[in-house]
Amino acid sequence: MRxxxxxxxxxxxxxxxxxxxxxxxxxxxxxxxxxxxxxxxxWLLSRRSAARQEALADxxxxxxxxxxxxxxxxxxxxxxxxxxxxxxxxxxxxxxYRLSDHEEIERALMEIRLMRREYxxxxxxxxxxxxxxxxxxxxxxxxxxxxxxxxxxxxxxxxSVRKKIYRIKKKLYAGxxxxxxxxxxxxxxxxxxx
Numbered sequence: 001m002r003x004x005x006x007x008x009x010x011x012x013x014x015x016x017x018x019x020x021x022x023x024x025x026x027x028x029x030x031x032x033x034x035x036x037x038x039x040x041x042x043w044l045l046s047r048r049s050a051a052r053q054e055a056l057a058d059x060x061x062x063x064x065x066x067x068x069x070x071x072x073x074x075x076x077x078x079x080x081x082x083x084x085x086x087x088x089x090x091x092x093x094x095x096x097y098r099l100s101d102h103e104e105i106e107r108a109l110m111e112i113r114l115m116r117r118e119y120x121x122x123x124x125x126x127x128x129x130x131x132x133x134x135x136x137x138x139x140x141x142x143x144x145x146x147x148x149x150x151x152x153x154x155x156x157x158x159x160s161v162r163k164k165i166y167r168i169k170k171k172l173y174a175g176x177x178x179x180x181x182x183x184x185x186x187x188x189x190x191x192x193x194x
Contacts, residue, residue: 007107010036010111011111011183014182015181019118019122024141026122026142033116036108036111036115037112040108040109041080041084041087043105043108044105045079045080045083090109092105092109103189106189107185107188110189126138129171133168137168140168147165
C-alpha cells in the first residue's frame, strides 16, 4: 500500500496557521485545492484497483468488473466518474466503504471540504473590511517582500505596516473564528455530518 502522507497536512494545522496559509497563497489556493483533489483521486483509483486485485486473488471468486460494464475501458471511465463524484460531493457510497482504508480517504475528503470552506469564508471576510483596510491587505497579500514594499508605498515604517496588518488579520480571524476549529483524526470526520 502506498503511504498517503498528505492527509492531515492542512487540518492538523492550528487555525491561525491555516488562515496564514490561505492569505499567503490567496491567488494560488484554489489550484492547491485542485492539486490535492487530484492526488486523492489517484489514491482512490489505486485503492479501488488494489481491492479489485485482491478480489481476483480469492480462488473461486469470479469478478466481472466494478461497475459491470462491457469493457475495461468503460469500467475505467465509470470508476473515474465515481471517484470525481465522491470528491465533488464529499459523500462516499457503499462501494467506497468496502475499501480497506476508507477512514483515511474520508479524512482526505473532509480536508478538501474544510479547505474549500475556509478559503471561501476568508475571501468573503476580506470583502467586509473597510475600504482602506481592504486596500492595504490586498496589496500586502500580493507582494513577495510584503512589509518592505508596502512600507515604501504607504510611506510608513515597516513596524507600522506590521501593526496595521496584524490588526487586520486579527479582525479577519475574529470575524470567522467560529468556523476555524482545531481538528484531529477523529474530529475531522465530524465535517461529514455537516
